[in-house]
Amino acid sequence: MMVVGIVGFPASGKGEISLIAREMGIPVVVMGDVIRQAAGAAGMEPADENLGRVASELRQTRGMDVIATLCIPLIKQYHAPLVLVDGIRGDAEVATFRRNFPTFVLIGIRSSFATRLNRLPKRGRSDDSTLESDLIRRDSRECGWGLDRALDGADRTLVNEGDLETFRSEARHLLINLQRDAI
Numbered sequence: 366m367m368v369v370g371i372v373g374f375p376a377s378g379k380g381e382i383s384l385i386a387r388e389m390g391i392p393v394v395v396m397g398d399v400i401r402q403a404a405g406a407a408g409m410e411p412a413d414e415n416l417g418r419v420a421s422e423l424r425q426t427r428g429m430d431v432i433a434t435l436c437i438p439l440i441k442q443y444h445a446p447l448v449l450v451d452g453i454r455g456d457a458e459v460a461t462f463r464r465n466f467p468t469f470v471l472i473g474i475r476s477s478f479a480t481r482l483n484r485l486p487k488r489g490r491s492d493d494s495t496l497e498s499d500l501i502r503r504d505s506r507e508c509g510w511g512l513d514r515a516l517d518g519a520d521r522t523l524v525n526e527g528d529l530e531t532f533r534s535e536a537r538h539l540l541i542n543l544q545r546d547a548i
Contacts, residue, residue: 367547368440368466369540372453372515373474375503376481376488378525382474382536383451389540392443396452399435413494417506420454424510429457437465446547449540455511456518470543473519478504480526 371379383393400420401411409415423431432454440448453459453471462469476484478500486495494500521539525532 366440366443366445366466367447367468367470367543368450368462369447369543370450370453370459370462370469370471371474372459372471372512372519373525374476374481374507374512374516375500376484377474377476378523378532378536379451379474380488381525381529381533382472382523382540383449385533385536386449386540389537389544391447391449391540391544392445393449393451394436394439396432396436396450396454396458399432413499413503417503420510421506429455429510430461433458433461437461440466447544453512453515454507456514457511459515459518468547470521471515471519472539473516473522474525475516475522476525 371382373379383395386393397416400416400423403423404411404415404419407419409419420432428434436450440450450462453462459469459471462471482495482497482500485500494503523532523535523539
């Protein structure tokens, strides 16, 4: 089984690649769902501050790779040649996936701060804020988890600065090639 991880800053396009993978019949595990479930179990609303607090507390108490570790059984439940993991937030998670899946491939998505800030109002997610200061804080928090190091260590990189159809086409092409390699 090949596992393909997606890393990028908020609103860079990770969810778009997950959507394309699902359209192609590729199973997708979303790391943020683990955080949302933990927050829900604690009776918290899925707001950015709450999700960030839960993610930080899990990492502080159980290690920087805890979310990856919790996702491994979810990944293994699929008997598919390729599984996509959306939402890697740090280099410790990458290391855990590489240890557990020898054919792990990390795709980094790069988008400028201005582009990402412009996208936030269009996403309509409960954990999104349209304030520049909130995105700066969120980026900083995620860099503290090693997101920047993980992004710098990506095996493949997609730049998402243009129109959606161009990005979708590039992402689909990359996934087709990885899917072919996995078979």
